[in-house]
Amino acid sequence: AQKVTQAQTEISVVEKEDVTLDCVYETRDTTYYLFWYKQPPSGELVFLIRRNSFDEQNEISGRYSWNFQKSTSSFNFTITASQVVDSAVYFCALSTVQGAQKLVFGQGTRLTINP
Amino acid sequence: GAGVSQSPSNKVTEKGKDVELRCDPISGHTALYWYRQSLGQGLEFLIYFQGNSAPDKSGLPSDRFSAERTGGSVSTLTIQRTQQEDSAVYLCASSQMRGAYEQYFGPGTRLTVT
Numbered sequence: 001a002q003k004v005t006q007a008q009t010e011i012s013v014v015e016k017e018d019v020t021l022d023c024v025y026e027t028r029d030t031t032y033y034l035f036w037y038k039q040p041p042s043g044e045l046v047f048l049i050r051r052n053s054f055d056e057q058n059e060i061s062g063r064y065s066w067n068f069q070k071s072t073s074s075f076n077f078t079i080t081a082s083q084v085v086d087s088a089v090y091f092c093a094l095s096t097v098q099g100a101q102k103l104v105f106g107q108g109t110r111l112t113i114n115p
Numbered sequence: 116g117a118g119v120s121q122s123p124s125n126k127v128t129e130k131g132k133d134v135e136l137r138c139d140p141i142s143g144h145t146a147l148y149w150y151r152q153s154l155g156q157g158l159e160f161l162i163y164f165q166g167n168s169a170p171d172k173s174g175l176p177s178d179r180f181s182a183e184r185t186g187g188s189v190s191t192l193t194i195q196r197t198q199q200e201d202s203a204v205y206l207c208a209s210s211q212m213r214g215a216y217e218q219y220f221g222p223g224t225r226l227t228v229t
Contacts, residue, residue: 035217045206045220091158100163100171102148103208103218107157 002027004094006106013082014114021077021109023092029053034068034075035093035103045091051075082113117141119221121207127227128197136192136224140209147190148210148218149174149182153203161205164190197228 003026013019025034036048049059051068059066063080079086089110093103120139128134140147149161160174164184175181179198184190194201204225208218 037220042222043204044222045208047217047219050217093158100148100160102160102163102171102174103150103158104160105158 002029002032002094002096002104004092004104004106006090006092006109008109009107010110010112012112012114015084016081018078018080019082019111021079021090021092021111023075023077023106025073025075025092025094027094027096029096029098032094032096033101035095036066036075036077037091037093038088039091039108040088048077079111084113084115087111087113119207119209119219121205121221121224123224124222125225125227127229130199130228131196133193133195134197134226136194136205136226138190138192138207138209138221140188140190140207141219142188144209144211144219145187146210146216146218147184148208149190149192150206150208151203152206152223156203158206161192194226197226199228202226202228 005024032053034051038046038048049066056068065078067076089108091108092106095101095103122137147164150158151161152158162169162182163171166187167184179195182192204223206220206223208220210216210218
């Protein structure tokens with residue numbers, strides 16, 4: 001079975017601070033995909049990134065960066081110089097290549113950026 | 116282009132009534148998923164369609180829940196004899212193909228059973 005754990009339920013920081021959201025996953029499959037989604041107050045889940053299990057290179061997109069480490073089964077997400085618009089619930093998710101390849105989500109981290 | 120759309124956006128129904136929730140996926144997306152988001156259970160998978168067939172229904176919580184997809188496009192999730200525990204946001208997602216491609220989500224239908 002697959003499992004995703006986001007231990008941080010809520011995080012609150014002041015604007016311009018850097019913040020890291022943790023994600024730890026469990027799977028017995030050797031090939032899998034990891035995702036991050038953002039859910040702003042409007043409610044719609046917005047896709048941010050997909051990584052496959054064979055690519056451990058870190059990725060940077062503007063103020064966003066992702067650190068994938070298979071050795072610790074972690075896929076952490078860092079926002080640099082946070083902005084109020086970054087306030088949202090962030091979900092980490094896992095899917096495998098077998099069957100439906102449905103997303104297994106973590107419980108989410110509610111991030112609040114205060115001005 | 117147009118994203119995933121869902122209707123209605125909000126639905127309030129009385130316990131025991133049937134409801135139908137609709138999803139219009141992104142044009143050309145062959146895979147379609149239904150998920151449910153509730154406070155107690157988080158985001159959980161309900162059912163997966165590839166084309167018009169549903170090879171994975173493992174997340175449907177009871178036989179009161181059913182879904183269909185027609186023309187490889189629109190999908191309807193039906194809940195019969197609704198119960199208060201069915202209250203949640205029902206999310207639909209589509210992708211070009213299963214899994215390897217990111218799933219794009221609709222805005223959801225908030226269902227409240229009174």
